[in-house]
Amino acid sequence: MGLTAQSTGSGALKNDLQPRAFGPGELVVALAGNPNTGKSTVFNSLTGLRQHTGNWPGKTVAGARGKYQFRGKNFILVDLPGTYSLLAHSVEEEVARDFICFGGAGVTVVVTDATCLERNLNLVLQILEITPRVVVCVNLMDEAARKKIGIDLDGLGAVLGVPVVGTNAREGRGLVELKEAVFRIAVGLEQPQPFPVIYEPAVEEAVRLLAGPAGEVLKHRVSGRWLALRLLENDKGIVHSLEGHLGVDLSRDPVLNILLEKAARKLGSNVQDVIATAVVRRAEEIAAKVVCPENRPLSRSDRGIDDLVTSRRWGVPIMVAMLGVVFWITISGSNYPSKMLAAVFFRVEGWLTALFAAAGWPGWLHGLLVLGVYRTLARVVSVMLPPMAIFFPLFTLLEDLGYLPRVAFNLDNLFKKARAHGKQALTMCMGFGCNAAGVISCRIINSPRERLIAVITNNFVPCNGRFPILITLSAIFIGGAAGGFHSLAAAAAVLGTVIFGVLITLGVSRLLSATILKGLTSSFILEMPPYRKPQVGRVLVRSLLDRTLFVLGRAVVVAAPAGLAIWLMANIQAGGMSLLDHGAVFLQPFAGRIGLDGYILMAFILGLPANEIVIPILIMSYLSGGAMLEPESLEDLRRLFAANGWTGLTAVCAMLFTLNHFPCGTTLFTIRRETQSAKWTLVSFLLPTLTGITVCFIVAQAARLLGLV
């Protein structure tokens, strides 16, 4: 099980940013920048919201593309992953670097954060070594002004030698100027001449010797000076990329190699330090000239909030409480719209049935399309849409606020003990919304080994598709006993299940680290950005468009054929029993041992395409009605389940099995895509399933031994 880039999903990321054929007359603009600089906001403001799909936590991980028009020209904007540098070898950095080098961008816009410009200049200076066709966008000017930081934009342009534009992308300020600057470079009206970072004489001497031949070998498609510096640093990654993108194998060039060897011997082993230090010093120098005041203290309110949310006493309680509140709002808030949607769908079903009758179409067709496909779709949409439309915006709000990195900070030690990555806490949080989204978000973890652990274990937190099962069961068997505090007790039970899921995640991560994914933890560097006032309007639109509809769309695509198959299974008779019954009878002996029954297990298996159809299948099987039915009330449901032999133990085991079983079809498909490996997809399927069977078996057998049931 090799951990090559191919087998662990960086391949998928690379595919996203392959320079595709751009249309004639389209001008390609790359958008680079550090994380947390508002790069995505700049992207959205330039291209309009509709262009942006798939904004998962932390960073823009897939290269989003958008279009805009300016002065009669068509611009294609490519959003590169947010990085601090282009010199390390994470997938993001290589992708960003390769796109700037070989992606065919006419202009590169580097978005920087006005509130910490010095740090951002590091990336600016690195990019200027690759290409002179750069516009520096100093974003968050309003925030800088609020913090009383002044920036001399003209002065910055003068010392860098490229156009500099100040923006406040949230309010759309400075964007026209930005487009104008990009336009002028793109059409050749302006040819910037940036001032290079000057290194110490020995390095400059070596660069002078190497730059000519290096540029020659590559036929001047890449800056010779930049390449010379990378070669002196012994950067193997760039040699590899050159071979891949330009088909040039530098190691076969004898002249270059002799020169390089000579230079390397002269310079000694600390070239990397010398070069990096020179860039950082240059950034310091520039900042000293153009930023006033240079050093500002950390915001006192940020410190105060951090003191609280990461404190020993309150850190964990606040985290759990926030999660609980989010669940509670989701549970109690989605109930009503869910019912409304169901009512609407039910009415439409009536019309459809009338239509079928009026047209004289056969009953089996009505059954197949209306009772099978339509009802399944209706159920999935009405159950899934409201909680997602509430949960995703709430989650995005926490994300926008800057709280999630603090969660990762709080939980890191647990993940470290499990030999996993601290950022797995973030991907896990995303899994609460949708495991497929959680799996995609694992791209923020650089180490292949730790990314795989995060991908495989993502399914141990329940997604929005499984929450309804947990909620329904806990409402019937736990909330039912709690009288007036129904939704609170149910929320508490769900919260408990979730915490159990987190513990399993940690345990399984540790197990994987000790067995098939052995290895040391990679370095963990987590930035805790300043708290920012969330943009509520944008959060709503973005989370609805990007996340809710995206996830729902995929669920609908799988649920439609599933509805068809389930209706057939419930209606095709063989030997006096439906296929569904046959399946349940076959599964009964095994299901009984793990505290379930044949129908429950069958429902989970048939619910593979989308978990939200598990309960409807179950109801359909118990009623043998041949089509999904919606029981009138929770009390009806309780009576129905009890009549079919359900006890408290059955409910507990069903909830545990909901938490721990194979991922849904969409998630499996996503895992396959992200890992590019059937093997790891199989592991992701088996591991939660075996965990679920084991946990349920232990609970069921223990309860029976102790005579609890």
Next chain:
Amino acid sequence: MEGALIPLNRLAIGKLGRVKYLTALGEAKRRMLDLGLVADTPVEALRKSLSGDPTAYRIRGAVIALRSEEASKILVEID
């Protein structure tokens, strides 16, 4: 203790140190350099996580959390 070199993970909370030397190698070192941790960069230890690790540091205006393994490879001089 003034002028003594200690690994960053032993810098007390609230104290300032100046980076003198990185003992990390390869990628880990690259990442530290990318954070701007070159010689003489001031670093302030801000807070420890619940269980004492990782620790958040103030580095060039940003708040960065490092696990003790990483921080131990950054030698600082106490200011």
